[in-house]
Amino acid sequence: GESVGLHLPTLSVQEGDNSIINCAYSNSASDYFIWYKQESGKGPQFIIDIRSNMDKRQGQRVTVLLNKTVKHLSLQIAATQPGDSAVYFCAEGYNNNDMRFGAGTRLTVKP
């Protein structure tokens, strides 16, 4: 299988439950944030983004929350499905010139 993320934090949830994946970012000046999903053997895939002038953004089954006070970002996945199993990582950007990526969290969905 995919060797990426051998030592990543893991989250295991039951199918149908909601998942919350957290990310602490480093630069208080970062103004743009993205969540990516990376399935085994594939490249990262854009899920949802949020700008620093927002604290919440919703997509289809996903919600991103941004807390700038504590430099924390979370991704909520509603009604988690087996196809959601992947590594999820956040990215922070500043002034369009520098994107930094977190190592990620491995989500496993149990049927």
Next chain:
Amino acid sequence: DADVTQTPRNRITKTGKRIMLECSQTKGHDRMYWYRQDPGLGLRLIYYSFDVKDINKGEISDGYSVSRQAQAKFSLSLESAIPNQTALYFCATSDFSGTGQETQYFGPGTRLLVL
């Protein structure tokens, strides 16, 4: 994402060999990037290019070089491969719109093993 392709998908090479990883995109994006991914670490930027005449070093450019042959093509070379360059390499493109948001679209990756 089929719009960003990488070749080869897997490569085994020996220390000291020169190799090239290729990336092509059909998204029409000006910006292209090369990253490496190692177990337990986030993506790290090697080189990036904002257009055909613009090449910039990223966080970990030592031991690598790039060529932007056209808007659609961005290749990464390891001049003399060493074992600690064993990693998963990703090419990405972005649709920078000037509004402060830049979403990067990634290729499927090239797994490189340097013996």
